[in-house]
Amino acid sequence: MSTSFADAIDEGNTVLSFPELVASLTTKKFDEKAVIIKKIQESEHPQSLIILSKLLDGKIYYKKDDKTVVIADITKKTASIINASTGEPLGQTTKKKLKKVGINNKLRRALNSSIAQLSLNNEDPKIRKSAVVEMFKNMDDEMSSILQKQLGVEKNKHVIKTLETAISINQLKSSVHDDKLQAIESLSNSLYPEVRVALNQLEKNLSTSPQTSQTLTLIETTQNSLKKIESRVGIYKQIENIFFGISLGSVLLLIAVGLAITFGVMGVINMAHGEMLMLGAYTTYIIQLLLPNHIEYSILISIPTAFIFTGLVGIGIERGVIRFLYGRPLETLLATFGISLILQQAVRTLISPQNRAVSTPEWMSGSLDINPALSLTYNRLYIIIFALLVLAGLMLLLNKSKFGLQVRAVTQNRSMAKAMGIKTDWVDAFTFGLGSGIAGIAGVALSQLTNVGPNLGQAYIIDSFMVVVFGGVGNLWGTLFGAMTLGIANKFLEPSMGAVLAKIIVLVFIILFIQKRPRGMFALKGRSADN
Amino acid sequence: MKKLSLWSVLCVAMIAWSSSAFSDTIKVGVLHSLSGTMAISETTLKDTVLMMVEEQNKAGGLLGKQLEAVVVDPASDWPLFAEKMRELVEVHKVDVIFGCWTSVSRKSVLPVVEELNGLLFYPVQYEGEESSKNVFYTGASPNQQAIPAVDYLMDGGVERWVLAGTDYVYPRTTNKILESYLKLKGVDEKDIMINYTPFSHSDWQTIVSDIKQFGSAGKKTAVVSTINGDANVPFYKELGNQGLSAEDIPVVAFSVGEEELSGIDTAPLVGHLAAWNYFQSAESEENDSFIEAWQAFIGNEDRVTNDPMEATYIGFKMWAEAVSKAGTTEVDKVRPAMYGLEVPNLTGGTAVMNTNHHLSKPVLIGEIQDDGQFEIVWSTDGEVKGDAWTDYLPESAVIVSDWADPAINCGNFNTETKKCSGQNY
Structure with missing residues (x-):
């Protein structure tokens, strides 16, 4: 054939x-x-x-x-x-x-443009709009007349606006002075990158053509339009940067909040914290493996499962190892580091040394397009919300529940709490379990951002200690502000200095800060601070 | 019948085992990390060598002797690579070593393997600028991977370039070569953006957004990625989420193969590119039987094959042939026997070992498919000869490597001063 x-x-x-x-x-x-x-x-x-x-x-x-x-x-x-x-x-x-x-x-590329042309009459205005946007790239007179006709029947105002933009882009090539001028002016409100490209191209062409008074006005209008667009794009770039900072901050918050319990509240230097994140991420993988037809809900199921599973592992570690080492920080550090190596190698042997594929549900992929210059990715949006929910839930638990009261009592004065009839042993175990369980939840979120592999925890352990120490040991508000400050600072340094240098500068800043305020941003005050 | 052959294999194995007690076997050292961060890539190569040893033994061994693999675990710890290398050569008295992945691990074993006059086969694509007497490089050098990939994109009309890499020796050197190559081809400085990120970088939002902006200047843009290992997954995920598709800005990667893709949901990656000397999807009889043997050996029908595995395969076949040609496993006799050896590669051509210790191999460009495989969209007409020293950096252009020519006989001969630079590698 x-x-x-x-x-x-x-x-x-x-x-x-x-x-x-x-x-x-x-x-x-x-x-x-x-x-x-x-x-x-x-x-x-x-x-x-x-x-x-x-x-x-x-x-x-x-x-x-x-x-x-x-x-x-x-x-x-x-x-x-x-x-x-x-x-x-x-x-x-x-x-x-x-x-x-x-x-x-x-x-x-050819398929996208063909599909766009066939979708101009689609029922869904969103599809019609993106079909028109697809046309921006190769506008000519023929296409323009098709779109003109479309403009006559189109009812949706967003689509009409996009159609007008497309026609204006073509009109820039017009030989009639007034048409050109009108097109340039009408495009000054558009944020599409294709518009900027077309205007830049026009400016270049005009500056090489003979300088009549007409071309001079054209050049001026083009430059004004471009300036107007650039300044708006600049503002949206800043907004985007803040969003990036908050989203990095919320990831830091998620990974650190579990540690804020085990290290911050209990004072255990828990080097196996990263592996709790890893176990949480693997739980997501296993849930998806068990329910291959329900990827959409797998994340929602994974959250409680991961909490329970890693929480139990945490309780196991506390009962089996850490409880014998309270008050001996150096030995705790070494023992938990050993546990972290054991857990990593266990995953390598039992599951695989390879990374595992965790799929992202449909509702978490893609981005929310606010305008052509600003779009926020859904997975990051959800993670910001999720991190804040976890923090709020944890604060409620610690401040309003009986268990929270007991935890605070034990950490503030162990012997007095014991005398009041609190089973301090079990409070310790459950507090450690709670911290580990929250790390597990964070692992579920991480599985949507990065690789699920045996080394997952290693990449995050330093960052989580950094956040807790910087924010102030023993204070959840400190963890929140510490995470957000580090996230936003990192993202504002990154564009000008590159990721490597930005990270170094943030670290140096933290070291200097800790020199000045050894207890972090939000230091505990009063008697409990003396422990 | 099957039972009989099984028995005979068992008998042979028994004899082999008993004879090994008198150290009458040829020992093959395997120096790949089985734990730590690099275990993810290197365990596969260890298994590949074990499979090759098993096949060679089934075919009667070498020089009438059975092969015996000696596996050690350098645990992704670079100084430990040097120690384990010493252990392999001095304690286990191995005749050849297959090993290393990262450049830093190779640099760490170089002094040892040269001091003890060992023989190392290095199977991974690397930055070049090296040619040791005791090492055969069966992976790609930059002119067998990076340069052809850039040529391919340039033919497709790409005018603006993002060189993104992890901050260490391989990406830095490769990008230096690529930058000077692009400028040689008339690409303006303004049209090149270079970006480095730390190891296992996971927050790509800013960088992807910068790439998006860089690519919206009206010229066709492509990303040349030397991003290493784990950092790739979040990078590709972010690309997908911010809506940068391969049609707009293709990413060509030098460290992403079938093995790495098996750990990713590949749907958002479809259309992005990779440049290698081998893809599992290559159509040839050798490849079909290699894949079949591999999946049978590992006992998993879904296991993939990749480029470093082919490099290991070629290296092993060449070494075996050189040993039979030389009639001994002595390094000083095997080494000259290697030069000019031809072994069928898995993509349907032949690989030739050159006197600069690098292979001649074809270069392929593949597009990622949603099943984690590559569709080969372009390949060089014939084999490309591996270049130890790049032609696109002024300080390296004058250096050649030739271990067979008695007038040169070194890995870094300066054609202007007519001298070897003194060091061994």
């Missing part, structure tokens, strides 16, 4: 029926596929859009035996297939009998 298609192109005989076009997708040559994609789009067949978007998703296959092009939904080894050109279901087959129709980046 592919040879006959190549011949057809050579002879200029391009009239191929729709099924023939689809069948010729089996060709191995990417250049030919590009031509076919264009033709499928132009055919405006009802199946066109489906085929093109499935091709983009990598769901188009062909059967190895009779070369029928199919849309396949593959699960493990079996696949249910649908005839691509007719949409008729063809039942089940095995993965081995199918061969994928491969695409490369060039084809992906």
Whole structure:
């Protein structure tokens, strides 16, 4: 089929029926596929859009035996297939009998633009809008007249605005002075990067053309428009930076808040804290493994599971090792460091030394587009909210519950608490379990940001100690402000100095700060501070 | 029948074992980290060597003797690599060593392997600028990976370049070479952005946002990534979340292979690129049987193969052939026997060992697919000869390595001063 298609192109005989076009997708040559994609789009067949978007998703296959092009939904080894050109279901087959129709980046670009053109009349205004945005990149007069027509029937005001922007971009190339001037002025409100590119290009072209009074006004207006856009983009860049800082801060808060309990409240130098994070992340992996069809909810299930599991491990560690070492910080440090190595190697041996894939639920991927210059990623947004919820919950527990009262009593005056009938041993065990459990929850969140592997904990242990010490040992507010300060400082230093130097400067700053205020930002006052 | 052959193998193994008591085996040292941070990559190579040893033994061993693997664990601890190397050569008296991954571990064993006149096969792509008498480099040097990848992107119309890397010797050297290569090709300084991040960096928000801004200047932009190991996952995740797709800004990586992808949800990565000398998806008979043997050896049908495994495979085959050619395992006889040896590589061509101790291999560019495999989208016409010293840095351009030419006979001959620089490597 592919040879006959190549011949057809050579002879200029391009009239191929729709099924023939689809069948010729089996060709191995990417250049030919590009031509076919264009033709499928132009055919405006009802199946066109489906085929093109499935091709983009990598769901188009062909059967190895009779070369029928199919849309396949593959699960493990079996696949249910649908005839691509007719949409008729063809039942089940095995993965081995199918061969994928491969695409490369060039084809992906072509597909995106073809799909955009076919989606201009989509029911969903969001899709219509993004289809128009996709057109920004290659506007010409032909496209502009199509969009003009679209403007006549469009009702949604966001889409209308985008359509006008697209038409204005094309209008910049107009030879009529007033049209040009109007386009430049109307574009000064747009934040799309494509607009800036077009305006910059225009300015460059104008400055090399003969300097008549008309071009001079054009240059001036262009520069003014660009200045206006740049200053707005600058403001949004700052907002974005603050968001990045808060989101880094909330990750630091999450990983440190468990340590704020075990180290801050109990005074145990817990080097195995990082491994509690790791165990929490692995819990997410195992939950996803057990419930492969419920990825969307897996995170929600993982949170309590990880809390209980790592909490139990924490209690085990406290009962088995740490309780014999209270008041001997150096030995606690060494013992917990040993535990951390044991846990790491245990994961390496029992699960695998390789990283494990944890998938991100749909609702956590992508970003919230506030405007073309500012978008906030969903996973970070959720983690900020989640971190604050965890902190609030923990504070409630410590300050309002009976257990919290006992914890505070034991840490402030152990023997007095014992005399009052509090089982200090069990309070210690449960406090350590609580700190570990919270680390486990943080691990669930980390599984959405970074690798799930045996080394996960190592990357975070230093940071969490840094936050707790900087914020003030024994104070959860200190942990919150410590984390946020470090996060925002880091993100404001990073653009100008690079990530490596920013990290060093933050560390030096903390060292100097601790010299001045050895008890951190929020030092405990009163009698409890003496311990 | 099957039972019989099993028995015969067992008998051979018994004989091999009993004869090993009289140290009548050829000992193969394996120096890969089995614990610590690098275990993630290196355990696979240890298993590859073990598989190759087993296959060679099944085929009758070498010089009528059985091979015996001696595995040690340097635990991702660089100075320990040197100690373990000494242990392998002095205590276990191994005849050859397959090992190391990071450049720093290789640099750490170099003085030892040269002092004891050992023989090391190094199977990982690296920054070049080295050629030791006692080391054969079967991974790619920059001209077999980085330069062709940049050429490929340039042909695709890329005009603006982000060179992003982890802050250590391999990315720094590679980026230095690439920067001077790009400038040679007429790329303006303003169109190159260089960025370094610490090891296992996990917060990529700012950098990805900077790349996005850098790429929105109207010129086609690509990222050349020498980001190492664990830092890749959060980097690609952030790219996906901020909506930077491969069609807009492709990322070509030199340290991301099938093995690394098996730990990632690859859906947001589809279309990003990697440059290697081997992909599991390469279509050749050698490759099919290699994959089959590997999955059978490891007992897992889902295990993937990758480029450093192919480099180990080629290195092992070449060493075995050189030993049979030389008729001995003595390093000074095996080394000259290596030069000019040809071994089929797994992508359907032949790998040749050159006198600068680097291989000639093809260069492939692959696009990441959603099943964690690569679709090969481009390859060099023939094999590219590995260059120990790059041509794109003025101080290295004049240096050549040749261990066969009696007039040179060193790894760092300066063609201007006509002298070797004195040090051994």
